[in-house]
Amino acid sequence: MTGLEDDLAAAVEAPGTPDGAAGVRRARAWLTRAAEPGSVALWRYVEDVGPAAAVRALRDGTAPAALRALVGARAEQDASLADLRRAERCGARLVVPEDEEWPAFALHPLTVAAHAGGGDGGDDGGGDLDRTKALVPPMALWVRGEAPLDAAVDRSVAVVGSRASTSYGEHVAAEFGAQLGERGWTVVSGGAYGIDVAAHRGALAAGAPTVAVLACGVDRAYPAAHSAVFARIVDGGGLLVSEWPPGAAPHRHRFLVRNRLIAGLTRGTVVVEAAARSGAQATARRAQALGKRVLVVPGPVTSALSVGCHELLRDAESGARLVSSAAQVIEEVGDLGSDLAAPPGRPASPRDGLSDLARRVLDACPVRAGVSAERLAAVAGCGPLEAMRVLPGLEISGLVEWTGTGWRLAPPPERARRR
Amino acid sequence: MTGLEDDLAAAVEAPGTPDGAAGVRRARAWLTRAAEPGSVALWRYVEDVGPAAAVRALRDGTAPAALRALVGARAEQDASLADLRRAERCGARLVVPEDEEWPAFALHPLTVAAHAGGGDGGDDGGGDLDRTKALVPPMALWVRGEAPLDAAVDRSVAVVGSRASTSYGEHVAAEFGAQLGERGWTVVSGGAYGIDVAAHRGALAAGAPTVAVLACGVDRAYPAAHSAVFARIVDGGGLLVSEWPPGAAPHRHRFLVRNRLIAGLTRGTVVVEAAARSGAQATARRAQALGKRVLVVPGPVTSALSVGCHELLRDAESGARLVSSAAQVIEEVGDLGSDLAAPPGRPASPRDGLSDLARRVLDACPVRAGVSAERLAAVAGCGPLEAMRVLPGLEISGLVEWTGTGWRLAPPPERARRR
Incomplete structure (x- = not known):
């Protein structure tokens, strides 16, 4: 270079x-x-x-x-x-959509939304x-840590909540973090004070990898008090992830932009404690817009930090479901076939008639760089032969295409016409 | 006699x-x-x-x-x-469906259910x-206290929950009881330890009448520790109510039978704390079957006494709605027009095309003894002229009949044929 x-x-x-x-x-x-x-x-x-x-x-x-x-x-x-070198020096790398480890499957609803909006x-x-x-x-993701990004977020749940949490909320977040970690689920959060760090710590205590999606460079510890936790996340097989390059400062508006990514990378978002009109509520609404599960832990009605949670649960349009244990969370996000429901209002499409297997393989297809059937099978959770069995049908339906070196999503009809 | x-x-x-x-x-x-x-x-x-x-x-x-x-x-x-005299001696009376003060409006869904089942x-x-x-x-109700029964339960809400409550649950029940009482709502409960008595005490503290529906005679204090509370209920313009005659003992199965009446007399049931598979859950399901509101106060997920509440909220079929304040309870039960929704599965009937006013007047009609249009208007919450305006239409539709001295519900078609 x-x-x-x-x-x-x-x-x-x-x-x-x-x-x-x-x-x-x-x-x-x-x-x-x-x-x-x-x-x-x-x-x-x-x-x-x-x-x-x-x-x-x-x-x-x-x-x-x-x-x-x-x-x-x-x-x-x-x-x-300079950014790429600076990343390298702190054990980070830039993961781009053209990479094998790009989490195309998890980000698929964001991709659909960006095409549709x-x-x-x-x-x-x-x-x-x-x-x-x-x-x-995201255009690309700066990632610090050893694990391939797609594998880390494949079975992941966001646990988010207030920075000014109570000991009740921290206890619940840590308990959920530990139990999700023990059962092979990656806890994704924002690395902030309160509920975020309690969830990360719970996962770490269970010896499980956890992912912190930051609103600053992955070489920066923000808040500074969490530098040791961030180091443990990286050492424990987890990841620090950011859309901003090394050295980037945690500006206030970046947290709001970052929140969509926490919702977007995971199968569902668990809100543990949230005050009225809080960022955690916003993340939950983002998750719902993406067709991901919105799961809310209730708390005492006497606590101001339960108000946001109870508001979500009272709002039928939020799609929020009450959960009181990590097992109930897994029950909600564990069904691979149904947790990537089409965003509301999306018109009928060739997808609708697909078998569960075909839909999973389709969801596994990346947008740009074609990948092998073996790789699709790994992401879709099926055997390579099963994937190869459904790919020809998906190609005939105009949903996937063969690039010469691999399979990828076919462009939507309107874009194909414009080319 | x-x-x-x-x-x-x-x-x-x-x-x-x-x-x-x-x-x-x-x-x-x-x-x-x-x-x-x-x-x-x-x-x-x-x-x-x-x-x-x-x-x-x-x-x-x-x-x-x-x-x-x-x-x-x-x-x-x-x-x-002897029972009638014994009742008289303790300031009680027997209220029968033929009485003006019979709460026909509140009990209408139970009547419909008994006809349909x-x-x-x-x-x-x-x-x-x-x-x-x-x-x-009920066949009749033994009532101790001054207030007319129908007026006492007209704007009433049940507050029920565990006997083995926590201080959190008792605090919430007392707070709801006081706030409902302050806003002119009667708190109905079962007079038991824990949530029941906390709700009664909250209403009493607000100087508001409250109704205890007992599973024993109204001359007995069960539990004995609540004899002072029961006396304050009667002195404070509230009522002790029972389906069993004076002296009847609080047998275990009677509590279960009694619970339907707590749901049946009120516009909605608020569950404050409930363990898994509890009586409060059963009362809530009874309320839902009667088309009454089911309102549930959440609590810490770390408490065994929140399990029943959270189960109700997680069960979409329970119809339960989360509430975190008395104001939210009133929001739910305050709409006279819609809180007596027809029980699920009831076939289309002449009722369905009625105006809101006509439906309210119809719901105010007693089953047996005819009452005046003025009285219907008072129960239906409209003016006497408005009631008189809709009664002829209801008569033509075969929904009400004039007994010669007053208006009452017309018998259902199948019973009319059999007569």
């Missing part, structure tokens, strides 16, 4: 080569620093033209004006190589969208 | 006279001692032939064998006059029915 322009050229001109892959990674590294995550328009543009061409266009001024406005003066800067995509800008509410996959 | 046979004869031969009314009251007094409550077959028989004729037939052996089996050797005994009624016996689960109105 040397000059950014050379690497971008390699990505555009020699895709599929090691140099091309390195260029794609560098382009996505550049994007994570150049633009705040959460823009559906930018994500669609990168999907349409590819990351390297997108970076080129943003830098030379040929990208749509609304997208250039998102990047602003950062278009002229380039810290991508807004107008015709691409040219409609998006600078005026509320990024804190946008349902859009 | 002298001999039972003379009084029964007066009831049969001179209905509408003071002697006839006294005979009816004595017949129902006899029935409360002769047969344990909860038999749909016996209730229907009394409805069909009238209370005095029913008592005669049970005593002279001409009643259906299955009904005679319910009464057994008690057919030959008669303590009705089982086969063709009357001759099918019923000795093998599970009386603890039967949804059937």
Whole structure:
């Protein structure tokens, strides 16, 4: 790796080569620093033209004006190589959608939502969208820790709640964290004070891996008091994950953007303690919008920190279900076939008539880089022969395509027409 | 009042006279001692032939064998006059369905359920029915206290829960009792240890009337430790109510039969603390079967006394709604138009097309003795002119009838044919 322009050229001109892959990674590294995550328009543009061409266009001024406005003066800067090296020094890496370990299965509802949301995509800008509410996959993820990202979040549950928790809430979060960990489930949380860290600690106490999704660089400990916990997470086979590059500061609005990822990476979100109008409630509503399970632990009605939980449970539209034990959580998220229900309001599609097996294999298909049937089978939880049996049917239905080297999702009809 | 046979004869031969009314009251007094409550077959028989004729037939052996089996050797005994006098001595009275103060409005769903349940009624016996689960109105109610029974339970809510409550549950029950009382709602409960008495005490502390529905005679204090509370209930404008005559002992099965009445007299049941498989859960399910609101207060998931509450909230079929304050309870039960929803599975009927006002007036109509339009209006919560405006339409639809002295519900079509 040397000059950014050379690497971008390699990505555009020699895709599929090691140099091309390195260029794609560098382009996505550049994007994570150049633009705040959460823009559906930018994500669609990168999907349409590819990351390297997108970076080129943003830098030379040929990208749509609304997208250039998102990047602003950062278009002229380039810290991508420094960021990748800085990550390497702290045991981190950049995981991109083109990687095998990209959690395409978990992020599928976010991908669907980003395709479905807004107008015709691409040219409609998006600078005026509320990024804190946008349902859009990350451009890439900075990941610190040994475990492959997709394996870590495959059977995962978010446990979230108030920072100003009570000893009751911390006890419950730690207990849920430990019991989920003991039963082979990864606890995902935000690494914050209160419920978050209690859940992480519970998983660590059970010797189970846990994932902290941060709103700052994975080389930073925020809050500083949790630096030892973060180190134990990495040492214990868990991961620190962030959409922001190394060194990025934990700005307030980043927590809101980050919350969608906690909901998006997991099969369900458990809210342990939440005050009225809290971030945990927002995460729960995000989970529901993605068709993921929303599970809520009640508490004493005399506690202000139960108000948000009880509000969710009283609101029939939240889809929230009361849980009082980790076993009840697993009962809700354990059914692979039904926990990726289509987001509400999605029209009837060829998917609807699929067998459970075919749907699982389809959900396992990545958006961009094709992968082998063996890999699909591993993600879908079936044998390779079973996966190979349903793939031809999925291809005939126009749902998947063969890239020459692997299987991936076929683009939606409207995008295919535009190409 | 002298001999039972003379009084029964007066009831049969001179209905509408003071002697006839006294005979009816004595017949129902006899029935409360002769047969344990909860038999749909016996209730229907009394409805069909009238209370005095029913008592005669049970005593002279001409009643259906299955009904005679319910009464057994008690057919030959008669303590009705003694019971009425004993009641009088302790400031109690027998309230019968023929009385103005009979809570026909509140008990309407129990009446509907008793008409709907089982086969063709009357001759099918019923000795093998599970009386603890039967949804059937009481034959009569022994009532101790000054307030008219119907007025006392018109705007009432049951607050029930575990006897082995925690201080959390007692605090919540007392707080709900006080706040409901302050806002003009009567708290109905069972007078037992724990949640029951905490709810009664909360209402008393707010200077509000409260009603204890007992599983023993209203002249007995059970538990004995609550004799002072029961005295304060009576002195504070509240009531002690029982289906059993004075002196009756609090046998275990009577509590289960009694629980349907707590659900049946009120607009909704609030469960505060309940262990798994508890009586409070049973009361809640009874309330739901009657189309009344089921409201559940959650608690810490670490408490065994929250298990029953959380089970109700997790069971979608229970119809239970989470409440965390008395205000939320009132929100649920305060809507007069919708809180008497038809029991599930009831077929479409002329009722369905009625206006809200017409339905309220209909629900206010008693089953037996006709009452004035003014009285209907008072129960239905509308003006007398409004009531008079909808009554002709209800009569044309065959839903109400004019007895010559007042309005009452018309008998259901199948019973009308049989007559």
